[in-house]
Amino acid sequence: MSGCLLVINPSSGKENKDGLSEKISAMLSKHFDRIELRYTEKAGDAEAFVDLAKDLNMDTYFVVGGDGTVNEAINGLAKMENPLKFGFLPMGTVNDLARALGIPLKLEDALSALEHITWQPLDVGQINDQYFMNVVALGEIPYAVNHTSSEEKSKFGFFAYLKDGFNALINDEGQTYHIKLDGEELDAITTEIILVALTNSVGSVEQMVADARVDDGLLHLLVLKDTNALEIGQEALQNLFDGNVSQANNVSYYKGQHIEITSDDKSDDIESNVDGDPGPTLPLELSILPSKLKVMVPKA
Template identity: 45%
Template sequence: MSKVLLIVNPSAGGEKAKSFEDLAKKKLESFFDEVMVKHTEKGGDAAAFAKEAAEDRYDSVFVMGGDGTVNEGISGLAELDYRPNFGFFPLGTVNDLARALGIPLDSEEAIQNLDINRVKPLDIGKVNQDYFMNVVAIGTIPESINNVDPEEKTKWGKLAYFISGFKQLRDTSFYEFRLTIDGEERTIKSSTLLIGSTNSIGGFESILPDAAVNDGLLHLLYFKDKTLLDTLAAVPELITGHSEESDNIEYLTFKEIRVELVNPEAELSVNVDGDEGDELPVTIRVLPSHLNVYY
């Protein structure tokens, strides 16, 4: 008998969350013999529910919510010996993984278009002991993203991150980083580093045009800036996208990187899929084709 768990974040999707849940449950009932629904109440619930479903040998786990809830669902399954197929219905403001997988951003359309015969392997990123789906961002602009108000995200969607970032530009700081990339060390000076696993970052699908969800690689972009004028020249290139080095931006691919500050007394936190993460140093690596995902 086939079993599926649907994990729902009831605070996502506004007033329509309940109707979307009913539609999703009905859709899943057309594919699976048994559909279990659980609601999250606090951070960590989605990860715990997903892990329990894997331990109980469920065939699939689906998540309904924003990027944070989707990230939790994936984190709950990561590196387990048995990992159910994973699916999700987007209810967030940015929905980066949905964009990367070609899943409709309209929740009702995403539910109606679900076909459990469409499955592909998905790379997962790991930063220290945590997991990410899309991006680890480090530096001045990412620091400002850590401070984006949830109400601003609701009001402006993905633009909230860039509004906050541009406000921060006048206070741009430049850091000396020591990078160990697949065993090779280099020292750079930069205001901003982005490490992505998909082509969609912050809702912009052009930033890493060559990044695929299952290419077995992580993609690094960093500003080659030493002054505010350099930063201002790099930002437009970042938004239009890069798959090669330019005068303002460095681009490369790798499987594992360690990022640390040259000054051991300095402090800087990373941003992981839009949420504040660990302080440097961090080690980031890819888990290739680690999860089978519906698309």
């Protein structure tokens, strides 16, 4: 008998929640014999419920929420040797993983798209001792975003805020970083922003990293160059938001499986942003877990 634990974050998103669990259960009942429902109450619940799903002998773990909830689910699943299968419905403001996987962002559309499903292999990223599914950002700008109130963030979204707030946020020349990519030391770089992306969609910009595939087994490293000159920085950031960053002049673009990032500057103060939330400080070690998960997507 196939079973699915359905976990809903009742605080995510702004859509009307009337009949939400019934509608989702109806869709899931087409694919599973047995469905159990739980609601999250606080940070960490969507990660902890993975253990409950295992105890209940479920084979699939399905969450409904924003990027925070999806990231928690990934953190629960990725540490399993043989992870449960994964599914989700996007309810947040950014929803990059859904965009990359072709899961519609509107609830009713997603529910009908998932009437017919297939299981897509999905890479998971590791940063120090935690996991991510979409993007790690590092530098002055992500730092400022980390220290922005969640109201502002939920109003504008992570990168929308970043874009609108770019002028206001620039206040110095950036940090100097040392980056080792697959064991090779790159030239030291002074920059305001470093991104490590897993999917083509970053910060709601669906083709920012046009080459990235959810199961290509690669980390996509983007470094904004020449940020001492504000105008160049702005132009490069605009290139990021216009998509297809590998074509942009002021962005260095690399691919690899293992990245180490250190800095001569005050490392303890340099904080990362992981999937839109504050992450670990330097030094950072990132790696890819190729096709670690199988995720439910609409059948083409």
